Amino acid sequence: MDSRSKVMETAKNYLTTAASVAASAMLARTVINEFLPSDLRSLASTGIHKLFGRFSAEHTIIIPQTEGLNPNELYDAASIYLRTKISPTMKRLRASKSEDKNKVVITFDVGEEIIDIFHGTEYKWMLISQEETSNSRNGEKSIQIRWFELKFHSKYKDVMLDNYFPHILERSKEIKAADRLLKIITNKYDEWHYSIELNHPATFKTLAMDAELKRMIMEDLARFVKRKEYYKRIGKAWKRGYLLFGPPGTGKSSLIAAIANYLRFDIYDLDLKEICSNSELKTLLVGMPNKSMLVIEDIDCSIDLRNRDEEKEKKSKDDEVTLSGILNCVDGLWSTSGEERIIVFTTNYKDRLDPALLRPGRMDMHIHMGHCGPDGFRVLASNYHCIHDHPIFEEIDELLKEVEVTPAEVSEELLRSDDVDIALRGLVKLLHKKRKESQEEKHKAEDSQDNQQRDGESKQIDQEKQHLESETGVSNYESIEEIIGDQDWSQDA
Numbered sequence: 284m285d286s287r288s289k290v291m292e293t294a295k296n297y298l299t300t301a302a303s304v305a306a307s308a309m310l311a312r313t314v315i316n317e318f319l320p321s322d323l324r325s326l327a328s329t330g331i332h333k334l335f336g337r338f339s340a341e342h343t344i345i346i347p348q349t350e351g352l353n354p355n356e357l358y359d360a361a362s363i364y365l366r367t368k369i370s371p372t373m374k375r376l377r378a379s380k381s382e383d384k385n386k387v388v389i390t391f392d393v394g395e396e397i398i399d400i401f402h403g404t405e406y407k408w409m410l411i412s413q414e415e416t417s418n419s420r421n422g423e424k425s426i427q428i429r430w431f432e433l434k435f436h437s438k439y440k441d442v443m444l445d446n447y448f449p450h451i452l453e454r455s456k457e458i459k460a461a462d463r464l465l466k467i468i469t470n471k472y473d474e475w476h477y478s479i480e481l482n483h484p485a486t487f488k489t490l491a492m493d494a495e496l497k498r499m500i501m502e503d504l505a506r507f508v509k510r511k512e513y514y515k516r517i518g519k520a521w522k523r524g525y526l527l528f529g530p531p532g533t534g535k536s537s538l539i540a541a542i543a544n545y546l547r548f549d550i551y552d553l554d555l556k557e558i559c560s561n562s563e564l565k566t567l568l569v570g571m572p573n574k575s576m577l578v579i580e581d582i583d584c585s586i587d588l589r590n591r592d593e594e595k596e597k598k599s600k601d602d603e604v605t606l607s608g609i610l611n612c613v614d615g616l617w618s619t620s621g622e623e624r625i626i627v628f629t630t631n632y633k634d635r636l637d638p639a640l641l642r643p644g645r646m647d648m649h650i651h652m653g654h655c656g657p658d659g660f661r662v663l664a665s666n667y668h669c670i671h672d673h674p675i676f677e678e679i680d681e682l683l684k685e686v687e688v689t690p691a692e693v694s695e696e697l698l699r700s701d702d703v704d705i706a707l708r709g710l711v712k713l714l715h716k717k718r719k720e721s722q723e724e725k726h727k728a729e730d731s732q733d734n735q736q737r738d739g740e741s742k743q744i745d746q747e748k749q750h751l752e753s754e755t756g757v758s759n760y761e762s763i764e765e766i767i768g769d770q771d772w773s774q775d776a
């Protein structure tokens with residue numbers, strides 16, 4: 284029996300208990316009717332009605348904190364779920380902070396009632412606590428026993444078991460996933476080994492990139508996580524691949540962190556240099572859990588993808604990590620064992636990648652992380668100085684059209700001063716400097732192109748001279764100049 288069935292079984296037992304309490308109420312009424320004098324009968328009947336009357340229409344379920352010595356999963360799920368139902372009118376709340384999370388958690392206190400409406404039905408929750416004494420070897424010990432009391436109309440008993448409790452279990456799982464600290468796990472040889480907290484603050488909000496591209500990526504991810512049934516129907520592994528390419532400092536690693544933070548997926552950062560065969564690669568990939576993200580950074584440097592064919596002849600097939608090994612993983616052979624996986628490759632040089640990796644259908648989206656444009660700059664200005672507009676923005680926008688500057692360079696400049704004017708002036712200065720440098724480089728390049736052209740021309744003249752010399756037998760330079768006349772060499776160069 285899985286844990287959810289266990290929880291549902293326990294819930295059914297409690298319902299039975301509640302139903303038997305209702306039966307006791309009926310028995311009590313019978314006793315009153317048959318054995319009490321008539322004047323006392325009406326008095327007692329009112330009290331009993333008050334006490335038990337609600338049971339005819341209302342069920343009560345007790346959800347204790349523990350089941351014997353074991354924690355009760357439904358109690359834990361309910362306390363997480365009910366945190367989201369706290370209303371501003373509640374008078375007593377509890378605040379706590381666990382050491383591993385830098386967050387204060389607010390929960391409701393003993394005796395407070397929470398009303399939750401689910402599919403139009405009202406469910407009333409109350410947390411109850413009672414002190415109990417137990418005998419131990421060291422004498423009497425008092426402990427706090429806690430439970431939730433859940434009241435609802437009896438006609439919704441089935442809805443509660445079939446829909447409401449499963450909803451609470453599901454939601455609590457989601458809330459827990461959103462709360463937990465994310466991890467980056469890296470491999471040592473063929474084992475996922477080293478894990479650290481993902482403390483990267485990057486989110487889509489703080490990511491400087493083209494606004495339209497950002498929107499597309501977020502929509503793509505949101506669609507992906509909702510498509511379990513779709514992937515099942517079309518018979519494809521539930522995974523999605525992204526290739527991030529662009530110069531250093533344009534935010535490829537930041538985007539990876541933003542995706543992990545957005546989906547609440549741990550990052551499995553695969554170091555291909557640590558492994559030496561396709562079977563090791565498979566071992567690692569099969570060892571990844573669902574809802575996780577496989578990252579291979581700088582794929583062009585991690586593995587010499589281009590020279591694989593030559594190497595294949597030298598080594599036995601399973602003696603190396605090959606492109607086809609990686610492609611098998613991309614194509615989903617390994618991922619049939621798991622689901623909801625994201626695969627991300629990054630590279631600074633897309634043109635160095637083997638075309639097999641770039642073929643349509645391999646990586647679902649190729650994302651170019653480019654130089655900083657006006658959209659990106661706005662995000663960075665807001666990140667670092669909380670400003671959305673400034674008189675100098677216009678000049679910066681104009682310069683950004685001409686100058687190639689990475690978001691990393693802009694960030695560095697904006698960080699230089701807390702004074703926004705100084706920081707922005709520093710950025711303008713950097714952009715002017717970069718523009719000047721690029722103009723100088725352009726001139727240099729043009730000069731060297733001219734030189735090359737001139738070299739080419741004079742080489743061609745020399746060749747023609749030699750050719751004419753051999754044809755005509757004339758070796759005098761001047762006469763050859765006369766023979767070739769005024770041909771336009773530059774056009775032929």
Ligand SMILES: Nc1ncnc2c1ncn2[C@@H]1O[C@H](COP(=O)(O)OP(=O)(O)OP(=O)(O)O)[C@@H](O)[C@H]1O
Binds near residue numbers: 489492529530533534
């Ligand atoms: N697009 C961006 N949005 C916000 N910050 C960015 C962006 N790009 C770079 N940065 C800043 O620059 C730092 C370095 O960026 P990041 O490591 O993401 O670049 P990268 O593209 O992965 O570079 P590399 O190719 O060298 O790995 C980040 O920590 C962040 O502060």
Ligand SMILES: [Mg+2]
Binds near residue numbers: 537580
């Ligand atoms: Mg990087």
